[in-house]
Amino acid sequence: MRHRERAIEVSGLWRRYGPKGEGGFDAVRGLDFTVERGELFALLGTNGAGKTSTVELLEGLERPSRGTVRVLGHDPFGERRTVRPRIGIMLQEGGFPADLSVRETARMWAGITTDPRDIGETLDLVGLGRREEVRIKQLSGGERRRLDLALALLGHPEVLFLDEPTTGMDPEGRRDTWRLVRELRAQGTTVVLTTHYLDEAEELADRLAIMREGRVVVTGTPAEVTAARPSRIRFDLPEGVPPARLPLSVPAAVDGRRVEVRTDRLQEALTELLLWARREELTLQGLDARSATLEEAFLEIARGGPGADAPDGHEHAEVGA
Numbered sequence: 001m002r003h004r005e006r007a008i009e010v011s012g013l014w015r016r017y018g019p020k021g022e023g024g025f026d027a028v029r030g031l032d033f034t035v036e037r038g039e040l041f042a043l044l045g046t047n048g049a050g051k052t053s054t055v056e057l058l059e060g061l062e063r064p065s066r067g068t069v070r071v072l073g074h075d076p077f078g079e080r081r082t083v084r085p086r087i088g089i090m091l092q093e094g095g096f097p098a099d100l101s102v103r104e105t106a107r108m109w110a111g112i113t114t115d116p117r118d119i120g121e122t123l124d125l126v127g128l129g130r131r132e133e134v135r136i137k138q139l140s141g142g143e144r145r146r147l148d149l150a151l152a153l154l155g156h157p158e159v160l161f162l163d164e165p166t167t168g169m170d171p172e173g174r175r176d177t178w179r180l181v182r183e184l185r186a187q188g189t190t191v192v193l194t195t196h197y198l199d200e201a202e203e204l205a206d207r208l209a210i211m212r213e214g215r216v217v218v219t220g221t222p223a224e225v226t227a228a229r230p231s232r233i234r235f236d237l238p239e240g241v242p243p244a245r246l247p248l249s250v251p252a253a254v255d256g257r258r259v260e261v262r263t264d265r266l267q268e269a270l271t272e273l274l275l276w277a278r279r280e281e282l283t284l285q286g287l288d289a290r291s292a293t294l295e296e297a298f299l300e301i302a303r304g305g306p307g308a309d310a311p312d313g314h315e316h317a318e319v320g321a
């Protein structure tokens with residue numbers, strides 16, 4: 001196993017739509033990142049941040065305007081014939097004839113795939129084993145996504161691109177898909193995931209990058225990205241206690257009797273608060289303390305909050321090691 005070899009290397013990557021100079025638009029503006037083999041890397045960002053424009057370059061569908069992309073050591077656009085058989089792309093709505101059955105569609109796709117997996121086995125993997133004879137037009141939205149995933153898996157891909165893989169799936173379908181993606185990763189498949197579901201990214205990603213306006217503004221593990229955001233403590237101020245008596249060394253926001261504290265030192269702040277409450281023999285109703293979620297971190301970054309002001313060009317905030 002060539003575990004430490006990089007699956008993807010992106011350097012100074014730009015993508016421009018339209019003409020050079022005036023009238024054109026840079027959707028991707030100087031990206032640098034790497035994805036190790038066997039890693040699950042999630043690309044996040046608000047609508048129009050440039051995720052699809054980036055992933056299309058990784059998939060070799062377009063040539064970068066500037067910069068380089070290497071997938072499994074090769075240029076995915078210039079060396080498409082070498083790279084394409086080794087990657088799997090989960091297309092959004094594959095656009096297959098609606099009259100074909102699930103099995104016929106998979107067989108057709110297998111016909112243009114090098115050394116395809118067994119069709120029945122692949123459909124079983126995505127939970128469509130019992131739906132082989134059903135026509136595409138009769139599938140639910142979630143089942144179509146499962147079929148899209150099955151087709152992406154037919155060629156035993158070393159790198160798998162998943163674009164919004166669980167859109168339209170019911171909660172059970174999402175869990176099943178997550179389990180399958182984890183199994184694939186455990187078997188050494190590298191996965192590049194784009195998703196708007198932050199719980200999905202938090203659940204699956206080894207590392208992630210958050211994009212805004214064509215740039216990566218933060219990269220790191222989900223824990224690193226959230227650790228850089230303040231934690232939150234909330235509780236009800238006990239009757240008869242004025243806010244000024246609160247023992248906290250960090251500022252607290254008081255709304256009616258509800259108190260909210262945001263802190264980078266959750267354990268210290270909580271200890272301070274609880275010791276004070278015991279000393280004063282107070283009960284803190286509605287006490288709730290927790291670290292930032294990926295969703296909170298994302299919203300802050302997407303809105304252009306702290307850590308989001310990456311300079312023009314290549315640099316971005318690297319969270320953690």
Ligand SMILES: Nc1ncnc2c1ncn2[C@@H]1O[C@H](COP(=O)(O)OP(=O)(O)OP(=O)(O)O)[C@@H](O)[C@H]1O
Nearest residue numbers: 017018025027045046047048049050051052053054
């Ligand atoms: N063919 C095109 N011509 C001109 N501009 C385009 C084209 N395709 C995309 N764009 C613009 O590039 C920017 C990035 O689009 P992109 O689809 O990569 O974003 P995204 O992060 O994938 O968004 P979403 O989450 O909505 O899919 C957007 O401002 C979009 O309007």
